Amino acid sequence: MKNRLDRSFYEQDTKKVARELLGKVLYHLNDGILTSGVITETEAYLGLKDSACHTFGGRRTERVESMYLSGGHSYVYQIYGLHFCFNVVTRDELKPEAVLIRALEPLDGVEAMRMRMRRRFGPEKSDRELCSGPGKLCQAMGIDRTDDGIPLDGGRLWIGEDHRVEKAKSKIVAGPRVGVDYATEPSHRPASEWPLRFRRKPGILLK
DNA sequence: CTACGGATTTTCT
DNA sequence: GAAAATCCGTAGT
Numbered sequence: 308m309k310n311r312l313d314r315s316f317y318e319q320d321t322k323k324v325a326r327e328l329l330g331k332v333l334y335h336l337n338d339g340i341l342t343s344g345v346i347t348e349t350e351a352y353l354g355l356k357d358s359a360c361h362t363f364g365g366r367r368t369e370r371v372e373s374m375y376l377s378g379g380h381s382y383v384y385q386i387y388g389l390h391f392c393f394n395v396v397t398r399d400e401l402k403p404e405a406v407l408i409r410a411l412e413p414l415d416g417v418e419a420m421r422m423r424m425r426r427r428f429g430p431e432k433s434d435r436e437l438c439s440g441p442g443k444l445c446q447a448m449g450i451d452r453t454d455d456g457i458p459l460d461g462g463r464l465w466i467g468e469d470h471r472v473e474k475a476k477s478k479i480v481a482g483p484r485v486g487v488d489y490a491t492e493p494s495h496r497p498a499s500e501w502p503l504r505f506r507r508k509p510g511i512l513l514k
Numbered sequence: 515c516t517a518c519g520g521a522t523t524t525t526c527t
Numbered sequence: 528g529a530a531a532a533t534c535c536g537t538a539g540t
Contacts, residue, residue, distance in 0.1 A: 350532070352532075359532070360532090361525095361532080366525090366526095368524080368525070368526095369524090370524060370525075384524085384532085385522095385523060385524075386523085386524090386531065386532065386533060387521075387522065387523080387530095387531065387533055387534085388521070388522030388523035388524080388531095389521060389522060389523080389533075389534080390533050390534070392532060392533080394532090407532060409532085428534080428535070429535095440533070440534070441532070441533070442533045442534060443533085443534075446534095484532070485532070485533095486531080486532055486533075487531095487532060489530080489531080490532095
């Protein structure tokens with residue numbers, strides 16, 4: 308696959324990677340079925356000093372081991388016992404940071420996505436809703452823990468430019484992250500309020 | 515439209 | 528024992 312971001316992209320500053328991933332396309336090849344979608348929402352997680360991050364303070368458990376890989380690997384974890392969330396690992400082995408992919412606009416394999424969502428959640432689901440959340444996009448694309456810790460090298464899971472995405476640079480809006488209210492730091496601005504959530508195509512104001 | 519409860523595994527207290 | 532980087536169904540405004 309030639310249209311594919313290489314490791315030097317992922318080794319950059321995590322906030323920059325989070326912003327620049329907007330408009331790129333995430334691809335997943337599973338059982339011979341290709342699914343893909345345009346990235347429309349991301350969140351940066353800044354490692355050791357970010358109390359909302361799984362590696363805060365250097366925590367290192369079996370679950371988060373992939374975050375200690377070099378930039379350009381995947382980090383997939385299960386949340387609430389039922390959903391998976393897909394992240395891109397950034398920086399290097401000494402800086403366990405990542406970008407959570409929160410939403411996609413479906414591109415390839417929409418039929419497969421509809422089928423996977425139906426099997427799990429029942430019939431009615433508009434195409435727009437198929438990948439409109441971190442858990443939903445994993446379900447729709449068939450991403451699970453078997454995709455954890457693998458390189459984004461194009462074999463199975465990768466991100467790239469796609470000629471079908473409009474080149475025009477749409478504005479990016481930054482706002483606080485979702486579901487991290489527990490992350491409070493006394494000394495400075497609480498981590499729950501850091502503007503590390505990025506969305507392409509504004510119109511809806513971030514909370 | 516918002517609010518809340520339930521599902522259910524990993525992690526931390 | 529409780530909460531979590533979530534989602535859905537139901538009940539209420």
